[in-house]
Amino acid sequence: xxxxxxxxxxxxxxLNVKILLNTDDVKINDILYYRDEANRLIRRFEIVEIxxxxxxxxxxxxxxxxxxGVELELIEGGLKIQYSDEILGKMFNSYGDLIxxxxxxxxxxKNVYEKKLSIKDININGDILWTGIKVIxxxxxxxxxxxxGLLGGAGVGKTVLIKELINNIYKRFSSNAIFVGVGxxxxxxxxxxxxxxxxxxxxxxxxxxxxxxxxxxxxxxxIYSGLTLAEYxxxxxxxDVLLFIDNIYRFVQAKSEISTELKRIPIENGYxxxxxxxxNEIEERINSTENGSITSFQAIYIPADDIxxxxxxxxxxxxxxxxxxxxxxxxxxxxxxxxxFKSTSKxxxxxxxxxxxxxxxxxxxxxxxRYEELEEIIAVLGIDELSDSDKNVFYRSRKLRNYFTxxxxxxxxxxxxxxxxxxxxxxxxxxxDILNGAYDQVDESSLLYRGSLNER
Amino acid sequence: xxxxxxxxxxxxxxxxxxxxxxxxxxxxxxxKDYIVEVSGLENAMYFEKVIIxxxxxxxxxxxxxNSVSVAIVKEYAKIEKGDxxxxxxxxxxxxxSNDSMGRIIDIFGVDQLSGKPFENFKYIDIERPxxxxxxxxxxxxxxxxxIAGIDLIYPIGKGQRQLIIGDKKTGKTQxxxxxxxxxxQVSGENGQVICIYIAVGKTKKEIKTxxxxxxxxxxxxYTMMVVATNDDKPPVLSLIPxxxxxxxxxxxxxxxxxxxxxxxxxxHAEIYREISLVSNKTPGREAYPADIFYTHSRxxxxxxxxxxxxxxxxxxxxxxxxxDITDYISTxxxxxxxxxxxxxxxxxxKGQKPAIDYGVSVxxxxxxxQTKQIKKMGAQIRLKLLNYLETKEVYELANIDEMGAExxxxxxxxxxxxxxxxxxxxxxxxxxxxxxxxxxxCQ
Numbered sequence: 001x002x003x004x005x006x007x008x009x010x011x012x013x014x015l016n017v018k019i020l021l022n023t024d025d026v027k028i029n030d031i032l033y034y035r036d037e038a039n040r041l042i043r044r045f046e047i048v049e050i051x052x053x054x055x056x057x058x059x060x061x062x063x064x065x066x067x068x069g070v071e072l073e074l075i076e077g078g079l080k081i082q083y084s085d086e087i088l089g090k091m092f093n094s095y096g097d098l099i100x101x102x103x104x105x106x107x108x109x110k111n112v113y114e115k116k117l118s119i120k121d122i123n124i125n126g127d128i129l130w131t132g133i134k135v136i137x138x139x140x141x142x143x144x145x146x147x148x149g150l151l152g153g154a155g156v157g158k159t160v161l162i163k164e165l166i167n168n169i170y171k172r173f174s175s176n177a178i179f180v181g182v183g184x185x186x187x188x189x190x191x192x193x194x195x196x197x198x199x200x201x202x203x204x205x206x207x208x209x210x211x212x213x214x215x216x217x218x219x220x221x222x223i224y225s226g227l228t229l230a231e232y233x234x235x236x237x238x239x240d241v242l243l244f245i246d247n248i249y250r251f252v253q254a255k256s257e258i259s260t261e262l263k264r265i266p267i268e269n270g271y272x273x274x275x276x277x278x279x280n281e282i283e284e285r286i287n288s289t290e291n292g293s294i295t296s297f298q299a300i301y302i303p304a305d306d307i308x309x310x311x312x313x314x315x316x317x318x319x320x321x322x323x324x325x326x327x328x329x330x331x332x333x334x335x336x337x338x339x340x341f342k343s344t345s346k347x348x349x350x351x352x353x354x355x356x357x358x359x360x361x362x363x364x365x366x367x368x369x370r371y372e373e374l375e376e377i378i379a380v381l382g383i384d385e386l387s388d389s390d391k392n393v394f395y396r397s398r399k400l401r402n403y404f405t406x407x408x409x410x411x412x413x414x415x416x417x418x419x420x421x422x423x424x425x426x427x428x429x430x431x432x433d434i435l436n437g438a439y440d441q442v443d444e445s446s447l448l449y450r451g452s453l454n455e456r
Numbered sequence: 457x458x459x460x461x462x463x464x465x466x467x468x469x470x471x472x473x474x475x476x477x478x479x480x481x482x483x484x485x486x487x488k489d490y491i492v493e494v495s496g497l498e499n500a501m502y503f504e505k506v507i508i509x510x511x512x513x514x515x516x517x518x519x520x521x522n523s524v525s526v527a528i529v530k531e532y533a534k535i536e537k538g539d540x541x542x543x544x545x546x547x548x549x550x551x552x553s554n555d556s557m558g559r560i561i562d563i564f565g566v567d568q569l570s571g572k573p574f575e576n577f578k579y580i581d582i583e584r585p586x587x588x589x590x591x592x593x594x595x596x597x598x599x600x601x602x603i604a605g606i607d608l609i610y611p612i613g614k615g616q617r618q619l620i621i622g623d624k625k626t627g628k629t630q631x632x633x634x635x636x637x638x639x640x641q642v643s644g645e646n647g648q649v650i651c652i653y654i655a656v657g658k659t660k661k662e663i664k665t666x667x668x669x670x671x672x673x674x675x676x677x678y679t680m681m682v683v684a685t686n687d688d689k690p691p692v693l694s695l696i697p698x699x700x701x702x703x704x705x706x707x708x709x710x711x712x713x714x715x716x717x718x719x720x721x722x723x724h725a726e727i728y729r730e731i732s733l734v735s736n737k738t739p740g741r742e743a744y745p746a747d748i749f750y751t752h753s754r755x756x757x758x759x760x761x762x763x764x765x766x767x768x769x770x771x772x773x774x775x776x777x778x779x780d781i782t783d784y785i786s787t788x789x790x791x792x793x794x795x796x797x798x799x800x801x802x803x804x805x806k807g808q809k810p811a812i813d814y815g816v817s818v819x820x821x822x823x824x825x826q827t828k829q830i831k832k833m834g835a836q837i838r839l840k841l842l843n844y845l846e847t848k849e850v851y852e853l854a855n856i857d858e859m860g861a862e863x864x865x866x867x868x869x870x871x872x873x874x875x876x877x878x879x880x881x882x883x884x885x886x887x888x889x890x891x892x893x894x895x896x897x898c899q
């Protein structure tokens with residue numbers, strides 16, 4: 001190994017080391033490392049900034065105990081991940097290392113910063129993908145190759161919904177899937193892994209985790225490794241891939257942490273100057289081609305319940321559809337707590353979903369908008385002052401609202417109710433019946449947490 | 457002549473040796489509150505313990521080309537420019553004792569009740585690597601608080617992180633204390649649950665009061681208090697929760713169940729912000745540094761159910777202003793924890809105690825950590841209660857006499873449930889008592 005030393009550490013802080021280089025061969029995104037006496041690889045650093053013979057690098061591991069004067073060697077080709085058919089059923093960390101005790105026997109290696117797709121590669125055709133979740137299918141239907149955002153503040157049920165989608169879509173279509181855990185709970189990682197084993201689905205999914213207990217560097221890289229695996233399935237195996245990212249906001253957050261340590265000038269709320277280009281870079285990689293498709297579900301955390309947050313807005317630019325979860329609805333105990341006024345999809349077009357669905361959707365939105373106004377009137381005047389037609393709107397809207405709750409498979413343990421899937425045909429029929437007054441004589445709370453209404 | 461030169465050289469060599477090594481010794485060149493810059497110290501490692509001769513102690517928190525930055529944790533005398541600083545060759549670690557149970561301890565191995573250092577002490581790492589996903593198992597065993605509003609409706613499991621959040625004087629610490637005291641009667645398969653109460657920047661008076669409460673209720677045989685008071689150096693205040701969790705991890709690795717209370721993380725965030733700003737880090741949202749989320753996430757990720765059978769349950773406390781749980785720090789922590797118990801000032805003043813706001817409180821594990829009977833009852837009560845609270849809001853102005861019988865019954869039932877959930881402090885209910893109390897509301 002002697003002779004490959006390319007630099008020496010001359011400064012250290014939490015997330016940043018300063019390196020004096022003795023060669024011009026070091027490039028941005030290269031990885032330098034050093035080994036301890038026992039000759040085990042112990043610390044890696046990725047170059048992020050070069051200023052003549054001084055470089056700044058972010059450490060992959062903790063810097064505790066690190067000293068000045070340590071000499072570093074170069075790993076050719078930067079951050080790479082192993083891949084082959086064997087990736088399915090395996091769990092990786094952000095740096096492409098297996099963390100489930102398994103080994104991949106036959107593999108190729110690939111840099112995680114993939115080249116861009118050009119417009120001619122992109123394919124935008126796809127069928128509608130029914131999820132069996134009433135409120136999503138009705139208000140924000142998905143399409144193969146879509147990017148769906150799941151937005152919500154802290155604790156309104158983003159992860160539960162992601163898991164329900166994994167459960168429903170994945171069980172029905174049996175496509176392979178990549179799950180990327182970014183800055184979320186390790187407990188959820190463990191639960192997902194256990195559930196996949198339990199339902200015999202593990203061999204159809206690979207997981208990449210850079211969770212919230214991991215360093216900023218780890219959380220900023222998970223997405224690149226995950227994308228590289230998804231691209232492998234799409235481009236080399238010609239598959240339709242499902243990509244679940246929970247949570248993409250944490251990627252921006254990790255980048256902010258690193259940017260601060262590099263003393264870069266921040267934009268609003270401490271976000272890094274390069275935030276928008278960072279997001280564009282990864283979002284443009286998530287696309288469908290002639291070979292195969294990537295349908296992605298991206299949970300987006302809304303910091304401080306502020307949906308106008310710059311990072312959230314920058315991510316939303318890329319979405320084909322969005323499902324917005326609302327604290328006010330969760331507080332009423334109505335789950336999934338989806339705000340139907342803010343949730344939408346590009347598939348809402350009479351040409352795509354059919355005129356009946358489209359008409360009903362418009363009518364339901366009209367009812368629910370009026371209901372919100374009526375609620376204010378009632379708060380002042382009481383219910384008895386309403387006209388008969390407004391009373392109908394009021395009571396039927398409450399029934400619609402209750403109808404769109406649903407027992408989920410993944411929260412069976414929590415609610416004690418078995419999960420239900422509802423076909424769009426049943427959903428449309430039930431909605432039509434409620435609007436036509438077929439359930440006017442029924443107590444509204446009996447519509448809570450049901451599947452379709454014709455099944456008892 | 458030769459001997460004279462030899463003597464001179466020997467003299468110089470021994471002088472250098474006395475100073476240990478020129479690389480291991482440096483001088484203070486800049487002081488900014490509790491962050492000092494020291495020249496020399498070429499051999500310093502990141503987070504090494506350093507001694508400011510006769511004046512204090514600190515740790516290395518950044519290394520530059522020609523100097524290092526040191527965060528001061530102890531200052532016996534005023535540190536001045538030119539003071540000599542020596543490296544120790546070891547990481548900065550906390551000193552704790554095996555005799556800590558039932559005591560109030562700090563991170564320097566001093567028994568705060570007697571003011572004397574512990575004789576039987578050991579060093580522990582302030583922070584260790586977190587338990588990897590593959591070494592964790594499902595959180596599924598209940599940790600009973602004895603409070604019906606929690607055990608029935610928003611339950612806590614062993615290995616769960618459940619936030620307690622609310623304004624000043626709404627009973628946040630009280631819920632944690634109730635839970636600690638209740639552990640006396642509910643020891644599970646791993647024996648007595650070990651409790652660790654971590655105080656971040658509480659006043660000495662508050663700490664003494666809590667100690668007396670626990671003493672009075674015989675909870676000190678299994679509880680220790682790990683504290684940093686308001687007048688400790690901010691770096692100590694920022695490290696104290698990590699030390700508490702490090703102690704908890706030792707017990708967990710011995711297959712014990714541990715309950716950790718952190719009182720409180722809002723104060724911890726403020727201290728961390730202060731240190732960051734004093735260290736010239738770029739401020740972000742609300743002037744907090746960009747890594748404020750990571751500061752709390754890696755701390756709270758230490759709560760887990762280990763596959764060896766041991767567990768760490770964490771109850772972090774966060775203080776809010778004006779009942780707003782959607783501010784930056786609160787939402788950060790809510791997005792880390794497995795649920796939150798929200799306490800409302802309005803409910804508190806109306807005499808509803810514990811003042812839990814059942815609408816906004818959440819337990820993400822819910823029924824998974826309840827026994828079968830409790831789960832069945834809890835699910836029904838919760839649905840009825842939430843339904844009642846929502847209905848109440850809409851029909852607040854309606855005349856009760858003109859309501860349909862069904863609606864009136866629903867409102868009455870809800871009100872009864874609300875009343876039965878009231879409970880005085882330190883009056884825990886057993887599972888059997890809860891089942892008995894609410895049996896009329898369940899089929």
